[in-house]
Amino acid sequence: MKFLLEIRSIWILCLAQWASAATVFFPITLTWSNRTVAGVTRPVISVNGQFPGPPLNINQGDNVQFLVNNRCPFNTTVHFHGIEQIGTPWSDGVPGVSQRSILPNSSFLYRWTANDYGAYWYHAHHRGSLEDGLFGPIYIRPAPSVQRPFSLISNGTSQLNAMLAAERSTRPVLISDWRSLTSEQIWAAEVASGVDSWCANAFLVNGKGSVTCLPRDQINALTTPAQRAVLGTQNLTDMACWPANVTDATFNFPHNYSAVLPTMFEGCVPSQGPQEVLTVNGSQQFVSWDLTSTSGVIQMTVSIDEHVMWVYAIDGRYIQPRQVNALTIPNSNRYSVLIPLTQPRGDYTVRVVSASVQQLLNATAIMRYQGIPQLNRPSNPWITINNQNATANTVFLNESSVVPFPALVPSNNVDQTFILHVSRVGNSYRWTLGNSSYGLELEESQPLLFNQTAIPSDLIIRTRNNTWVDLIIQVDSILQPAHPIHKHSNKHFIIGQGNGTFTWNTVAEAVQASPGNFNLLTPQYRDTSNTPIPITGPTWLALRYHVVNPGAFLMHCHIQVHQSGGMALAMLDGVDAWPTIPPNYLIDSGF
Ligand SMILES: *[C@@H]1O[C@H](CO)[C@@H](O)[C@H](O)[C@H]1NC(C)=O
Ligand SMILES: *[C@@H]1O[C@H](CO)[C@@H](O)[C@H](O)[C@H]1NC(C)=O
Ligand SMILES: *[C@@H]1O[C@H](CO)[C@@H](O)[C@H](O)[C@H]1NC(C)=O
Ligand SMILES: *[C@@H]1O[C@H](CO)[C@@H](O)[C@H](O)[C@H]1NC(C)=O
Ligand SMILES: *[C@@H]1O[C@H](CO)[C@@H](O)[C@H](O)[C@H]1NC(C)=O
Ligand SMILES: *[C@@H]1O[C@H](CO)[C@@H](O)[C@H](O)[C@H]1NC(C)=O
Ligand SMILES: *[C@@H]1O[C@H](CO)[C@@H](O)[C@H](O)[C@H]1NC(C)=O
Ligand SMILES: *[C@@H]1O[C@H](CO)[C@@H](O)[C@H](O)[C@H]1NC(C)=O
Ligand SMILES: *[C@@H]1O[C@H](CO)[C@@H](O)[C@H](O)[C@H]1NC(C)=O
Ligand SMILES: *[C@@H]1O[C@H](CO)[C@@H](O)[C@H](O)[C@H]1NC(C)=O
Ligand SMILES: *[C@@H]1O[C@H](CO)[C@@H](O)[C@H](O)[C@H]1NC(C)=O
Numbered sequence: 126m127k128f129l130l131e132i133r134s135i136w137i138l139c140l141a142q143w144a145s146a147a148t149v150f151f152p153i154t155l156t157w158s159n160r161t162v163a164g165v166t167r168p169v170i171s172v173n174g175q176f177p178g179p180p181l182n183i184n185q186g187d188n189v190q191f192l193v194n195n196r197c198p199f200n201t202t203v204h205f206h207g208i209e210q211i212g213t214p215w216s217d218g219v220p221g222v223s224q225r226s227i228l229p230n231s232s233f234l235y236r237w238t239a240n241d242y243g244a245y246w247y248h249a250h251h252r253g254s255l256e257d258g259l260f261g262p263i264y265i266r267p268a269p270s271v272q273r274p275f276s277l278i279s280n281g282t283s284q285l286n287a288m289l290a291a292e293r294s295t296r297p298v299l300i301s302d303w304r305s306l307t308s309e310q311i312w313a314a315e316v317a318s319g320v321d322s323w324c325a326n327a328f329l330v331n332g333k334g335s336v337t338c339l340p341r342d343q344i345n346a347l348t349t350p351a352q353r354a355v356l357g358t359q360n361l362t363d364m365a366c367w368p369a370n371v372t373d374a375t376f377n378f379p380h381n382y383s384a385v386l387p388t389m390f391e392g393c394v395p396s397q398g399p400q401e402v403l404t405v406n407g408s409q410q411f412v413s414w415d416l417t418s419t420s421g422v423i424q425m426t427v428s429i430d431e432h433v434m435w436v437y438a439i440d441g442r443y444i445q446p447r448q449v450n451a452l453t454i455p456n457s458n459r460y461s462v463l464i465p466l467t468q469p470r471g472d473y474t475v476r477v478v479s480a481s482v483q484q485l486l487n488a489t490a491i492m493r494y495q496g497i498p499q500l501n502r503p504s505n506p507w508i509t510i511n512n513q514n515a516t517a518n519t520v521f522l523n524e525s526s527v528v529p530f531p532a533l534v535p536s537n538n539v540d541q542t543f544i545l546h547v548s549r550v551g552n553s554y555r556w557t558l559g560n561s562s563y564g565l566e567l568e569e570s571q572p573l574l575f576n577q578t579a580i581p582s583d584l585i586i587r588t589r590n591n592t593w594v595d596l597i598i599q600v601d602s603i604l605q606p607a608h609p610i611h612k613h614s615n616k617h618f619i620i621g622q623g624n625g626t627f628t629w630n631t632v633a634e635a636v637q638a639s640p641g642n643f644n645l646l647t648p649q650y651r652d653t654s655n656t657p658i659p660i661t662g663p664t665w666l667a668l669r670y671h672v673v674n675p676g677a678f679l680m681h682c683h684i685q686v687h688q689s690g691g692m693a694l695a696m697l698d699g700v701d702a703w704p705t706i707p708p709n710y711l712i713d714s715g716f
């Protein structure tokens with residue numbers, strides 16, 4: 126009650142200075158109940174009764190007060206993906222790192238300032254519960270003073286106005302993978318069987334989709350050479366996925382396949398759900414979508430039949446626009462696109478297909494022009510359901526061509542270099558990001574923000590404020606997917622990648638020896654970055670970031686089962702300038 130009064134007085138204070146920054150109060154109530162998604166009924170976390178959660182739309186500079194009422198019968202926390210949390214590290218939402226878990230029937234108030242513009246999202250950060258439906262979009266409208274990159278697309282006045290208008294009414298398009306089992310059922314089965322759960326049952330667009338089971342002859346015909354190379358003489362399962370035992374020829378881990386549950390790798394049961402229809406108005410020339418992957422496991426390629434997409438921002442930050450027909454979205458990334466609405470009125474299929482090697486999976490939505498249709502035939506695809514080009518002219522986004530707008534470059538002087546090993550340890554489902562596996566039980570330890578020695582020191586790295594840090598992610602062995610590595614708080618630059626083992630002590634040495642593996646002039650700047658797939662042997666990824674926000678932040682793989690399996694590391698940023706925690710955040714429920 127005391128706390129509600131406090132919010133009301135802040136509201137009144139802020140209404141008076143509306144022009145500068147507003148305080149936006151966004152209360153959510155989480156419930157756990159059966160829901161039918163993709164035609165399958167299972168328990169789902171609903172946010173204010175909805176799945177996916179409602180959008181949070183705010184202006185750059187706003188102060189957010191995000192209240193979580195947990196009415197689920199289990200602990201939870203909420204993380205604001207990509208939000209820097211400058212000066213508010215206690216609102217980052219990671220149990221055991223920045224806060225204690227929010228107990229059933231209690232609440233927690235997250236407060237943060239929207240310093241940056243762009244597309245973000247909120248999601249559960251407790252155990253695997255992101256995969257149970259707790260996620261929703263965040264959009265921060267850029268301040269008028271922020272320079273847009275749209276004149277690199279066209280200088281025509283009418284086109285520029287149309288692009289600005291499209292951006293003003295940009296829409297979230299959340300693409301997700303979905304499982305018929307809950308995250309705790311999956312985790313329990315991983316522990317009991319020793320197997321990493323790498324298949325999904327459906328893809329969703331804004332929460333809508335179906336489970337389709339491809340006929341056996343089609344599965345076999347679509348199986349790619351990369352899938353065959355691992356399958357040997359086996360076939361993909363009836364879910365068009367690698368079976369649980371494909372890694373046995375390479376690894377000698379203990380396993381008990383009887384503990385694998387139906388629908389984890391095989392046992393496809395078709396079911397029909399609704400299809401998402403995204404309506405557009407052709408007279409507006411452009412529409413803007415924030416394509417956001419909330420996936421737990423599988424990376425997806427998105428394409429709109431007979432249309433191009435101008436990718437103009439990644440992870441909320443502008444880039445020099447790139448015109449493509451298809452793009453692949455690693456788990457948790459956002460790709461903002463302007464779509465020129467140049468085609469005859471009608472329905473065009475939006476295709477979402479698996480880009481991860483282990484499974485063929487797809488979904489379709491409809492982009493529908495308002496008005497009487499002029500198109501009376503099915504639209505033509507750019508891509509096939511096994512992630513290949515369906516035409517000779519299909520352009521996929523080339524990540525190495527992406528350049529930040531305006532230009533932004535990292536320092537050449539680096540204070541610390543960490544080499545972090547990504548490996549399986551002891552079991553197919555246990556992982557490291559560094560020297561040791563970050564066990565799920567550490568989520569219930571004393572938060573590192575309050576006690577820097579609460580967990581074993583080999584799971585922690587420490588940095589000083591206003592220094593530059595290099596993180597070399599070394600992928601040690603074959604049969605791993607691309608790992609979408611997410612660092613909480615501020616974004617990082619992707620400065621290099623390569624095949625083999627990173628044998629140098631620093632990036633400077635590596636640049637001397639192998640300059641072709643680096644881009645220090647126009648590197649991408651983002652919050653989650655894929656490691657290169659280790660096809661024939663180890664690979665590495667080099668990230669560089671500036672420490673500007675003292676606090677305890679997690680870095681982890683955004684494949685949910687990998688994070689649960691320990692692919693995480695605690696980063697104590699700016700230990701020399703550690704913040705004083707507001708008293709409200711020191712106690713259990715936050716206030
Ligand atoms: C979902 O439905 C099943 C079957 O009726 C029931 O056993 C289960 O308790 C329900 N779960 C929730 C969270 O309501
Ligand atoms: C829930 O969170 C509380 C507070 O952090 C913790 O003591 C408890 O062990 C957690 N319960 C579970 C089941 O993780
Ligand atoms: C939460 O509150 C509901 C309704 O008052 C009650 O039925 C439930 O037992 C409570 N749960 C816990 C874990 O206290
Ligand atoms: C628009 O004008 C600017 C400034 O002359 C130029 O740099 C840019 O390339 C032009 N854009 C297009 C699409 O031609
Ligand atoms: C793979 O599928 C084909 C076609 O159905 C079948 O002939 C073959 O026996 C299958 N291979 C295995 C190892 O099951
Ligand atoms: C996986 O299991 C199938 C039978 O279910 C067997 O035929 C195959 O050889 C096994 N593969 C490996 C790599 O052990
Ligand atoms: C393997 O899993 C099954 C099913 O959970 C269980 O009944 C069995 O005891 C397990 N076997 C071993 C050796 O743990
Ligand atoms: C996946 O693609 C197949 C083949 O084109 C199609 O029949 C099926 O409807 C698609 N699945 C979904 C869920 O859209
Ligand atoms: C896909 O692209 C390749 C390389 O450009 C081309 O050779 C091939 O014909 C294309 N596939 C189709 C179906 O057009
Ligand atoms: C911090 O955590 C360590 C390890 O659990 C514990 O020994 C120590 O007492 C804690 N310090 C405080 C101030 O709680
Ligand atoms: C690594 O090797 C693969 C082929 O195995 C190649 O496609 C890729 O371009 C190489 N990557 C780099 C950064 O050299």
Ligand SMILES: *[C@@H]1O[C@H](CO)[C@@H](O)[C@H](O)[C@H]1NC(C)=O
Nearest residue numbers: 590591672673674675699702
């Ligand atoms: C940390 O360093 C950044 C960059 O120099 C600076 O803006 C910020 O104020 C520093 N934070 C603290 C708490 O000293």
Ligand SMILES: [Cu+2]
Nearest residue numbers: 608682684687
């Ligand atoms: Cu991973």
